Amino acid sequence: MRLPMLLLTALAALAGCNPGSQSSRSVSNAWIRLPAVAGQPAAGYVTIAATPDHKALISVTSPSAGRIEMHETMTTGQMAGMRKLDRIALTADEPEIRFEPAGRHLMLFDLDPNLKPGGKAILVFHFEHGGTSTLPAGIVAAGDESPYGH
DSSP states (O other): OHHHHHHHHHHHHHTTOOTTOOOSOEEEEEEEEOOSSTTSOEEEEEEEEOOGGGOEEEEEEOTTEEEEEEEEEEEETTEEEEEEESOEEOOTTSSEEEEOTTSEEEEEEEEOTTOOTTOEEEEEEEETTSOEEEEEEEEEOTTOOOTTOO
């Protein structure tokens, strides 16, 4: 009875049905802006090509941060604020998900103090229907612009 189950598991993995596979996701242009004051959260930005087969981005982690939250900047009249996002749907209606200044962004808390401008930090993107995508993010100083021109 064990042999057929092992064979089915092996065939599923070869066919790309493995929940840990990184099939059609495309995550690019990741960068982190360090905080102006040490100990405060940093901001992270990235572009994700939406792939509806993975349903949603549910979290981002990093060995260089104690915790990462997904946020969205909102403006009501002349008041600006942020709200935490628990998931971001990946749909054909929005083919590219951008995390950028004054919009969706990542808040990186308890950042490794050894991170410096010009360096890199690893970001791991976790998707609702399995799998992860890992990407190095370039690091810039507080107030510096994106290394990707947006």
